[in-house]
Amino acid sequence: xxxxxxxxxxxxxxxxxxxxxxxxxxxxxxxxxxxxxxxxxxxxxxxxxxxxxxxxxxxxxxxxxxxxxxxxxxxxxxxxxxxxxxxxxxxxxxxxxxxxxxxxxxxxxxxxxxxxxxxxxxxxxxxxxxxxxxxxxxxx
Numbered sequence: 001x002x003x004x005x006x007x008x009x010x011x012x013x014x015x016x017x018x019x020x021x022x023x024x025x026x027x028x029x030x031x032x033x034x035x036x037x038x039x040x041x042x043x044x045x046x047x048x049x050x051x052x053x054x055x056x057x058x059x060x061x062x063x064x065x066x067x068x069x070x071x072x073x074x075x076x077x078x079x080x081x082x083x084x085x086x087x088x089x090x091x092x093x094x095x096x097x098x099x100x101x102x103x104x105x106x107x108x109x110x111x112x113x114x115x116x117x118x119x120x121x122x123x124x125x126x127x128x129x130x131x132x133x134x135x136x137x138x139x140x
Contacts, residue, residue, distance in 0.1 A: 001039050001073065001117075002093060002106070002124045004050045005076035009125075019135055020066070026079040031057050036110065037073035042117045063088050067138075070131070074104040094123065096130030 003023035109116030
């Protein structure tokens with residue numbers, strides 16, 4: 001969800017052609033699979049297109065390709081920080097949401113119902129605006 005929402009937030013600022021956004025998990029459990037159908041349904045209802053998304057696994061070489069690496073939760077943050085070369089900053093996605101408390105995570109809605117996916121979308125939309133603004137400030 002976050003990849004799709006962040007792309008849209010960057011597109012809305014006219015930055016879509018200047019910024020690459022990709023997502024991946026730190027584990028490969030769903031690699032190659034499309035987005036969870038519940039997440040896709042909610043995104044579609046809200047005007048986003050997540051149909052092209054496929055799960056991938058983050059690998060160490062991504063640090064060479066991307067300037068900003070974000071984690072959805074503290075477990076993935078710890079995994080990414082262990083993989084990161086010295087001096088590379090890895091942050092929580094919600095750290096860009098001024099309304100979020102410190103160390104706020106994006107919960108995993110996988111084992112719940114629709115309400116969890118709706119909550120995650122709202123959290124992601126708030127944080128994506130902050131990420132997009134940060135990127136705009138860095139580029140300009």
